[in-house]
Amino acid sequence: MASSMCATTPLSLSSSLRTNLSSSRTSRAPLISLRVSPIFQALSFKSVRTNFKNPISASASASARMAGQNKKIEKFETEEEVAVRLAKYTADLSAKFVKERGAFTVVLSGGSLIDALRKLAEAPYKDSVDWSKWHVFWVDERVVKRDHVDSNYKLALDGFLSKVPIPPGQVYAINDALSAEGAADDYETCLKHLVQRNVIATSKTTGFPKFDLMLLGMGPDGHLASLFPGHPLVNEKNKWVTCIKDSPKPPPERITFTFPVINSAAYNAMVVTGEGKASAVCTALGKSQHSETLPAQLLSAEDELTWFLDKSAASNL
Numbered sequence: 001m002a003s004s005m006c007a008t009t010p011l012s013l014s015s016s017l018r019t020n021l022s023s024s025r026t027s028r029a030p031l032i033s034l035r036v037s038p039i040f041q042a043l044s045f046k047s048v049r050t051n052f053k054n055p056i057s058a059s060a061s062a063s064a065r066m067a068g069q070n071k072k073i074e075k076f077e078t079e080e081e082v083a084v085r086l087a088k089y090t091a092d093l094s095a096k097f098v099k100e101r102g103a104f105t106v107v108l109s110g111g112s113l114i115d116a117l118r119k120l121a122e123a124p125y126k127d128s129v130d131w132s133k134w135h136v137f138w139v140d141e142r143v144v145k146r147d148h149v150d151s152n153y154k155l156a157l158d159g160f161l162s163k164v165p166i167p168p169g170q171v172y173a174i175n176d177a178l179s180a181e182g183a184a185d186d187y188e189t190c191l192k193h194l195v196q197r198n199v200i201a202t203s204k205t206t207g208f209p210k211f212d213l214m215l216l217g218m219g220p221d222g223h224l225a226s227l228f229p230g231h232p233l234v235n236e237k238n239k240w241v242t243c244i245k246d247s248p249k250p251p252p253e254r255i256t257f258t259f260p261v262i263n264s265a266a267y268n269a270m271v272v273t274g275e276g277k278a279s280a281v282c283t284a285l286g287k288s289q290h291s292e293t294l295p296a297q298l299l300s301a302e303d304e305l306t307w308f309l310d311k312s313a314a315s316n317l
């Protein structure tokens, strides 16, 4: 569908995926969110943490809404429980947006996030999500060929996209034949065409594209997308998509959404697991004395930001 509109050519998925295209179903029940009462909001992180030792249940995880903000933290005993919750959260948002606007625009990151999405490609979601309405984008991508081991597209294809029947024309990979600058410009042009067609919504508040859901990860250094601590790209205010040629994490050349676009998303989900990220989680969620501002601290969302943490990642809170 989008190939005639976008400079970026939507990817060509494997023929096995094409054979799945007829199997899309109706959407699931409306979103059920783990809202918490004002009393619970006032609970300290220490008391939330005690739930790890005596979990209520995997699904009724420790959850807290930051006072006065549209930011929630959901904590789970294990990474497996994070994956189970993330699948339901994403499926519920898919149903909500398909019902409201007839499309669901989802932005993926690379890294550990893709493995955390594995439950979404299993029963019951594999058959109940209306995959035909999904439009998939990348919050960042490495400037490598799509079949390269470092490609975020390849990671998502192997780990998730090849297992669900999203129409190939609705999966927007970056053009891997271009330079970093060219690929960033090309991707921004692609997004502008889709905004014109109202496939991607526009934020009334910021004027930037308003994706329905971004599924994000954070590095141990507190970076998200390809926005690294102390890098000037963190402060980009005008571009939608930009490139970095000196990424401290290899490979050095990448393209990335900018903060104005990331923070204009309706829903942002930050998924973090493992002890190696506990310190950055602590800083990002404002519980440490660390003087440096990490990119993850700057994350917000128009409607709601949720941090999904396992016990290890939350261990310093």
Ligand SMILES: O=C1O[C@H](COP(=O)(O)O)[C@@H](O)[C@H](O)[C@H]1O
Binding pocket: 109, 110, 111, 112, 113, 140, 141, 142, 152, 216, 217, 218, 219, 220, 223, 224, 225, 226, 249
């Ligand atoms: O380089 C990247 O790293 C981040 C974090 O990855 P993780 O494996 O530590 O979760 C990822 O979100 C980003 O998309 C990727 O390009």
